Amino acid sequence: MKQPAYHLRANKAVDRLTLIDAIKRISALAANIGEYTYYGFGGPYLEDFRLMYEFYPEIRMISIEDRDEVYKRQQFHAPCRSSQLRLKKIEFKAFLDQYDGSGEKTIFWLDYLDLKYARFEEFMELLPKVSNGSIIKITLRCETGDYLGKDENGREKDVEFQNQFSYVLPHPTAKPAATFEGMAILLQDMIRIAAQKSLSSAMPSKFLPISSFRYADGAGMFSLTGMVCAREDVRKVKHAFGDWHFRNLNWGTPRVIDVPTLSTKERLHLQRRLPCERHAGRVLRRALGYLIEDDTKRTEGKLRQYADFHRYSPYFMKAIP
Amino acid sequence: MSKVQQTHYEPVDATPVKSFFVHMLTRDIRLEDAILDLLDNCVDGILRTKEHNASASTKKPYEGFWAEIEFKNDSFTISDNCGGIPWSLHDYAFRMGPRSDRPEGASGSIGVYGIGMKRAIFKMGKRCLISTQNSKDAYDVEIDPDWTNDESKWKIPVTPAMKRQPYDGTTVYISDLDPGVAKRFGEDAQAFQRDLETMVATQYVSIIEKGFRVKVNDELIKPRPIHLVFDKKASKGHGTIRPYIFKAQSDGVRIFLAVGFTRPIPSQDEVLQEQQETKYSTLDAGWTILCNDRAVVYCDRTELTGWGEAGVPRYHTQFIAISGIVEFQSDDPAKLPTTTTKRGVDASSQLYLQIKNKMRDGMGIFTSYTNKWKLRPEESKKQIEKGERLSFGELKAEVRHLPLKATKTSVPPGEQFRPNLPLPAKIVPSMRRISFTKRIYDVRKVSEYLFEDPEVDPSTVGEKCFDITFAEAAK
Numbered sequence: 001m002k003q004p005a006y007h008l009r010a011n012k013a014v015d016r017l018t019l020i021d022a023i024k025r026i027s028a029l030a031a032n033i034g035e036y037t038y039y040g041f042g043g044p045y046l047e048d049f050r051l052m053y054e055f056y057p058e059i060r061m062i063s064i065e066d067r068d069e070v071y072k073r074q075q076f077h078a079p080c081r082s083s084q085l086r087l088k089k090i091e092f093k094a095f096l097d098q099y100d101g102s103g104e105k106t107i108f109w110l111d112y113l114d115l116k117y118a119r120f121e122e123f124m125e126l127l128p129k130v131s132n133g134s135i136i137k138i139t140l141r142c143e144t145g146d147y148l149g150k151d152e153n154g155r156e157k158d159v160e161f162q163n164q165f166s167y168v169l170p171h172p173t174a175k176p177a178a179t180f181e182g183m184a185i186l187l188q189d190m191i192r193i194a195a196q197k198s199l200s201s202a203m204p205s206k207f208l209p210i211s212s213f214r215y216a217d218g219a220g221m222f223s224l225t226g227m228v229c230a231r232e233d234v235r236k237v238k239h240a241f242g243d244w245h246f247r248n249l250n251w252g253t254p255r256v257i258d259v260p261t262l263s264t265k266e267r268l269h270l271q272r273r274l275p276c277e278r279h280a281g282r283v284l285r286r287a288l289g290y291l292i293e294d295d296t297k298r299t300e301g302k303l304r305q306y307a308d309f310h311r312y313s314p315y316f317m318k319a320i321p
Numbered sequence: 322m323s324k325v326q327q328t329h330y331e332p333v334d335a336t337p338v339k340s341f342f343v344h345m346l347t348r349d350i351r352l353e354d355a356i357l358d359l360l361d362n363c364v365d366g367i368l369r370t371k372e373h374n375a376s377a378s379t380k381k382p383y384e385g386f387w388a389e390i391e392f393k394n395d396s397f398t399i400s401d402n403c404g405g406i407p408w409s410l411h412d413y414a415f416r417m418g419p420r421s422d423r424p425e426g427a428s429g430s431i432g433v434y435g436i437g438m439k440r441a442i443f444k445m446g447k448r449c450l451i452s453t454q455n456s457k458d459a460y461d462v463e464i465d466p467d468w469t470n471d472e473s474k475w476k477i478p479v480t481p482a483m484k485r486q487p488y489d490g491t492t493v494y495i496s497d498l499d500p501g502v503a504k505r506f507g508e509d510a511q512a513f514q515r516d517l518e519t520m521v522a523t524q525y526v527s528i529i530e531k532g533f534r535v536k537v538n539d540e541l542i543k544p545r546p547i548h549l550v551f552d553k554k555a556s557k558g559h560g561t562i563r564p565y566i567f568k569a570q571s572d573g574v575r576i577f578l579a580v581g582f583t584r585p586i587p588s589q590d591e592v593l594q595e596q597q598e599t600k601y602s603t604l605d606a607g608w609t610i611l612c613n614d615r616a617v618v619y620c621d622r623t624e625l626t627g628w629g630e631a632g633v634p635r636y637h638t639q640f641i642a643i644s645g646i647v648e649f650q651s652d653d654p655a656k657l658p659t660t661t662t663k664r665g666v667d668a669s670s671q672l673y674l675q676i677k678n679k680m681r682d683g684m685g686i687f688t689s690y691t692n693k694w695k696l697r698p699e700e701s702k703k704q705i706e707k708g709e710r711l712s713f714g715e716l717k718a719e720v721r722h723l724p725l726k727a728t729k730t731s732v733p734p735g736e737q738f739r740p741n742l743p744l745p746a747k748i749v750p751s752m753r754r755i756s757f758t759k760r761i762y763d764v765r766k767v768s769e770y771l772f773e774d775p776e777v778d779p780s781t782v783g784e785k786c787f788d789i790t791f792a793e794a795a796k
Contacts, residue, residue, distance in 0.1 A: 067762050152778050154702065155584065163605075170515055172522040173543040189511065196512035201504035231508075 009217035010314055011257045016048055017312035018246050019137055020055050022210055022225055023107065028240035031105065031133055034058035040109040041065065041092070044073040048109060053079045059107070060084060066091040096122060101130040108136045115141040117164045120190065124198035132205055132230045138191060142183050142214055142222035147176035168193045184214035184254045187222045192251055199228070206231050208238070211246045215257035222254065245308070259313045260292055260302035267313075270306070280307035339472050347444040352502060353513075353520050354664050355444040356390065358437035359399045359493060360521070360535065361615070361663065363388040364528060366403030366491065380714060384532030390517070391538055394507025397445050400492035405455030414438065415462060415477060437663075438493070443469075447497035454486050466497060518542055523619040524664070527611050527648075530714060547609055547620075547644050549581040549716055552708035560743035562708045565683035566720050567728070569735025571672055574656050576735070578676065579716055580608075580645030580683040585702035586691050587641055589756065590780050595638045606641045608680065610666050611648040612657040618666050620644070625668055627681040634688055639695060642705075643687045646713055647676060675732050690742045696754055697745060704743050755787065 026033055037060040042049045049061050061084060065071045071089045078085055088095065092110075108126060112119050123138055130136065147157045158175045166172060168190040177183040188209075195207035205228050212224040229237045241247045246255060262270070266288065276283050281300025284307060285291070291299040306313065350358070367386045388401040406414045442449045447466040453459070459482035468474055498506065505513050514537060521535050521542045529535060529544040536542065549564045564581030583605050587595070608626035610618040622628055622636035626645075629635035649657050649672075658670035666673055694701035711719060725736035765775035768782045 069762075154706065166519070168515075170511060171540060171543075172515075172519045172545055193512045193515050196509045200512070201508040202501070206508070 008316060010259050010261070010316070011215035011217050012221070013314040014257045014259055014309045014312040015139070015213055015215060015221075015223050016051055018211060018213070019048075019107075019109065019135075019225060020051055021246070021312075022135065022241070022244070023056065025240050025244060026133070026135075029133065029236065036060075036105045036107055037062060038107045038109075039064060041111045042074060043111075044070050044077065046074055046077050046079060048111070049085060050077075050079040053084070057084070061086070063087045064090060064092050064095050092122060093118075096125050096129070099126075099129055101134065104131060106130050106134040108134070110136070110138040112138070112140050115143075115146070115187075117167070120165070120168050120194045123191070124194050127195060127198040127207055127228060128203065128205070130228050132228055132233070134228045135210070135225060136207070136228065137223065137225040139221055139223040140187055142180065142187055142220040144176060144178055144180060144183050144220075165190060168197070180214060180216070180220050181253070181256075183220070184212075184222045188212055188224060188251060188254055191224055195226070204230060206234060208234060209248055209251055210241055211244075212248045212254040213246075213257050214254045224254070256305070257309060258302065258305050259309050260306050262292070262306065264315060267310075267315075270303075270310070274307060274310055276307050280304050339469070339475075342439065343443045343469055346440050350440060350444060352444060352505060353517050355441035356397075356399070356517060357520060357524060357664070358441045360388055360390070360525070362438050363399070363401040363403040363491075364525075364533070364614075366401065366405065367533070369407075370404040370489075381532035383528055386532070387534040387536070389536045389539075392506040392510075392513075394503050394510075395496060395498060397495040397498070397502075397506065398492065400490065402488040402490040405453040405458070405489040405491050407455040408458040408460065411479070442493070442495055445498060445502050446495040447499075448495070450494045451491065452482055452494075453491040454482060454489050456489060459485055514538055514540070524616045526609075526616055526619075527614045527713065530712065531614070545605075546712050547605060547646060548583060548710035548712055549579060549644065549646075550583065550705055550708040551581070551711045551716060551719060552704075553719075554707075560704075560741045562705050562742060563723075563738075563740040564716065565686050565740055566723065566725065566738040567676075567679045567683065567731075567735055568720075568725065568737070569676075569728075569731075569733045571675070571733035572656060573653055574649055574651040574672060576672075576676055576733075577648040577650075577717065578645070578679055578683065579713070579720075580643070580680065581687060581740075582642045582705055583644045583710070584642050585705045586694060586698055587639065588698040588780075589695070590778070592638045595641070606644055607636070608645045608647065611646065612659045612663075612666075613650055613654060615663065617659050617664060625666065627677050627684060631681055633681045633684050640688060640691055642691065643684065645680060645684060647680060648713075649676075672733075679731060679735075679737075686740065686742065693745050700745070701743075755783070757783070 023033065023036075026036070033056055036056075038049070038052050039062050040048050040052075042063045042065070046063060049063060052059055052061055057080075063074060063085065065074060065087065066089065068089075071087065074087050078087065108130070110119070110123060110126070119138070119140060123136070126136065147161050149157060151157050151160060161176045162169065162173065170186070170189045170193060174186065177186050192209075199205050199207050207226050207228055209224060209226045212222070214220065214222050227237055238249050241249060248255065270284055270287055273283055273287050281302075281304040284303035285296065285300050288303075293299040293302055347355075363386075364383075367383055370386075386401070386403050388399060388403065391398045442464065447469055449464045451462040453462075461480050461482055462477055463480070464477055468477060518537050518540065521537065522529070522545045525533065525535060525542075526544040526546055529542065530546055534541065551563050552561045555561045555563075562582060564579045567576070567578040569576045605620060607620040607622035607628075608618065609616050609620055610626070618626065624630050627633055634640075651657055656672075658667045658673035659665065660667050668674075690701075720738070723738045725738050728735050728737050731737075759779075764779050764782055767786065768777040768779075769775040771777075771782060771785050
């Protein structure tokens, strides 16, 4: 199934904004946001760069892209002057080989569209290279259907999965999960193992998770954000994110992002009831006076999602140029 | 003139220094291997039991026996129901190193040096309680940090067990962990568990397949067995896909060797993809060497097992379908070709060097088949897929029906089965293979254009382009 255009993915947009929100917490660690550099794979529209510039104009930004045509489109879509945003035409692996992050604090978003072992290798290579206080976000494809049946060579896809990811699987015979939630948990476990292998307890730094989400705007995705910090600062970092609504500081179950499609009129109508701490689904359903899904349970589930993420939900409007 | 003081030479003190055992010997072994040494003791315990001896000739001689490993950031425990340590063996079990008059080891054990358990304990921590029960014997042995530090203290206190267990077995509980070990058990717990489980699943593959149950932090370990393709229906004149087999006995060691295909040979595209994208389909390729059921080498693809030596090509992704197993069994573990750590093969052992000849001999049959068929993988795939994938145990049972022939010149003498693999017919000269390389981005674009799907196999995309152009050219 083809996904909606990159910049029109509602759940992805929420994920993006939670990163923006997480960055705010850096100041609670007595760090200066202006010292940070953002690295990402912005795609043709540089959507994450546009947001980053909007919220944190002081952050330097570097885009990494190796496809010729996408690179040209990025040049066209650059949201700011080149002094603040550098577009690098380079493959990420080649970039990593040269990269030395010891002199700067960074925010990396490894925003992959697929799931390959090479992604874990890149993640593991990056972790020891960044300075303490750096934020790393990794997004991976999380589709259970990818591992059903046999591949073009006639081999069982789940066995191929085991072979390919054996180095980071929690158990040698672990199979791809049958549910979206199970698959997201498995990927999170794999990232945790990759992080422990890359920054083992013998190293002075540690990778600490901050938040993790699963969502589907077409294909299922898993996205985890974490911070590299000195081992003695773990408590400080946990404290900085301790009261953040979307925190996942102990590798707990990833949170779902599944925001409903509401009209602007509906959103404005619900706005006066928000934020809503208790029974948000029921309160918002009653406020609407009708169901937006097949039944009450699903409607309330979707509206609970809206209550959680309403500040991050994008408005998509038709505009005639 | 001053008198030169004459030194009085006395016999020197060669008493062993305890810290050598506690701090030095432990450096020679990885933490994971130390834990596997404790697991080896469980298996050796099974071999001493009456229940095992009664079922030794069955398919599941380890059935009903288990070992459970649990690690936390402040302790390590391994417990089993594998028969316990009889009091008659205490001087061997707890002594640092083997006594020359030690009782005969159980038939089929792997321990020779009498250091595994102690080394594993000192590797992990300073305090240890060993509780064991074997028939009427039930006792606790406690090692504490004072014992470890006191050079004059060599006796370890033993007390009768506080209570009897419903089964005979041993529990080793280690605490006061070494700080580095505690970190691995705590902060690296998930990665460490993954590594340990993989080592158990591969090195105990044969023992687990024969019924032994091992849990690590409550997770039951499933083995990663190797299967070889065996086509039971021999087709006369066309060749059949079956493994090469060699059986022999030499100086009290029984040897069984099998090498063959685990899967169809890869296409050129797959080889390229494997190299570029590191897909790791190659994981099961190579040689596994079992010594008294323990895998001391697992899926090796180096010169150690004959790759790249004496006419055998170096391992290459092209050969990902080839896998082999050699089993050495002996009632006297000292005759097995293993290293002192029991985690590797003794590459200089005469027996191993002799068997390596047969390994290369068998492997050559399958590398040359691969080279002959590599341009026609689809046809080869049909031949290989006709066969069943047999586990090592199933294969050994099947070999009884094969016409093994006595080897005339090999050392040691034995019997072998050389498969008659299919040979490709002469390539029809009217056919030519076309192969070229294009940028991934461009291939995806053409794939999308032709099939409305960017992920179609590149060879299909190339073939379609040719077909379209050919149809136009033929108009």
